[in-house]
Amino acid sequence: MPYLEVEPRQVRFRFANVANARVYTFALPFAPKCQVIATDSGFVHIPYEVPANLTIFPLERFELVCDFSSTEVGTTFEIVDQSYQESMYPYEPRVMQIRVKAAHACQGPELVTIPSTLVEYKDxxxxxxxxxxxxxxxxxxxxxxxxxxxxxxxxxxxxxxxxxxxxxxxxxxxxxxxxxxxxxxxxxxxxxxxxxxxxxxxxxxxxxxxxxxxxxxxxxxxxxxxxxxxxxxxxxxxxxxxxxxxxxxxxxxxxxxxxxxxxxxxxxxxxxxxxxxxxxxxxxxxxxxxxx
Ligand SMILES: [Cu+2]
CATH class of the missing domain: 2.60.40.420 (Cupredoxins -  blue copper proteins)
Structure with missing residues (x-):
């Protein structure tokens, strides 16, 4: 399973479904640490909590900011696909592992407070x-x-x-x-x-x-x-x-x-x-x- 190492700080993720036809429904065990800040065409007006099941159709994109600053080093999270997938072989629903590792010696960026609105409202x-x-x-x-x-x-x-x-x-x-x-x-x-x-x-x-x-x-x-x-x-x-x-x-x-x-x-x-x-x-x- 692929994995990504992150430091115990804020991380910006970009999810893009580049599968041809597969619709993913991700369960993110670290979802409470995250906010959705953008979709296909840029920032959302008001950032919002990540839904328990994040469904992404082919080509859809989501960007999240997740705060791992209070997560213990050594913690791992598995991103799991909840969708039923028609498959000729045993389907592995675990998509990726997130591993929280010790921070680099250099000082990272300060914790950022996500503004309550990110772009102007458009009706x-x-x-x-x-x-x-x-x-x-x-x-x-x-x-x-x-x-x-x-x-x-x-x-x-x-x-x-x-x-x-x-x-x-x-x-x-x-x-x-x-x-x-x-x-x-x-x-x-x-x-x-x-x-x-x-x-x-x-x-x-x-x-x-x-x-x-x-x-x-x-x-x-x-x-x-x-x-x-x-x-x-x-x-x-x-x-x-x-x-x-x-x-x-x-x-x-x-x-x-x-x-x-x-x-x-x-x-x-x-x-x-x-x-x-x-x-x-x-x-x-x-x-x-x-x-x-
Ligand atoms: Cu179609």
Whole structure:
């Protein structure tokens, strides 16, 4: 099992799930010593306690600051994956060991008090209303073959029953200078970690439950248990503006990216078999509102 030696002081951890399809749910035995300070797109507004089970989908990131200053030297902690993992071989749920070792002779940095807020509060729903952004519906589909094996996944049913495609054919749009509202539907049996290039989002299971504490670029889209394509399983406010524009009293203009976002980017499920099997779209930032 890999291990990491830490000194009895504050340690900043960055967790990134770089597995292809595996969803980790970490139990961190040292969680009470930690606070979450950042996710995918940077610092959270208010740092918060680490949940008992920290679930991380492919490409999601979390940063924690943990204080081992009162932990006895020689203590070890094991980070254990709590998820059920389908595996052809015996699965080892212990992911990593943290070993607290004696401090280096040199004096380390002082204990830092984490501020009560780390970045300005951003409320994307009100900016969506202010900028009169478009509303879009995105559907993540999966088709099975005669043996009920996944055959083909796609975005928005845009290209019928094609499979084994070698190019990206679907397109999504976002209007530069606006915050948009994207409704996600997932009638497939699996959740999909949806990832945008170049933009960030604030999301939640419903419009009344948007997480305004964090900006994300990878968002798990839950499956509807009844595989009903009309049910919205996630609502996201998608920022097609520079991030600085979002800060209250910012001087940055809504379309002042500091670079020219003319070329197409991509937006896709981050599970590779899915993105390679059509759950991926060109993502164009346009000057005027364009339907997908
Ligand atoms: Cu997927």
């Amino acid at each position: 994307l729903r009100s900016l969506y209303e202010e900028t009169k952004g478009m509303t879009r519906s995105i559907t993540l589909m999966e088709m099975d073959d005669m043996n009920d094996c996944p055959l083909h996944l796609h975005l928005d049913n845009q290209f019928g029953h094609e499979m084994n495609i070698s190019t990206i054919k679907a397109t999504l749009h976002g209007t530069r200078g606006k915050v948009e509202k994207w409704y996600f539907h997932n009638p497939s049996p699996d959740p999909h970690p949806f990832h945008w290039h170049v933009v960030n989002a604030q999301c939640g299971p419903s419009d009344d439950d948007i997480n305004t504490n964090a900006m994300k670029d990878t968002v798990p889209i839950p499956a509807d248990p009844d595989q009903n394509a009309t049910v919205v399983t996630q609502v996201c406010y998608v920022v097609c503006t520079p991030n600085e524009y979002l800060v209250v009293d910012s001087n940055r203009a809504a379309t002042d990216f500091g670079f020219t976002p003319k070329q197409p980017y991509v937006a896709h499920c981050h599970i590779m078999e899915h993105e390679e099997n059509a759950m991926m779209a060109w993502f164009y930032l346009t000057d005027t509102d364009v339907e997908n």
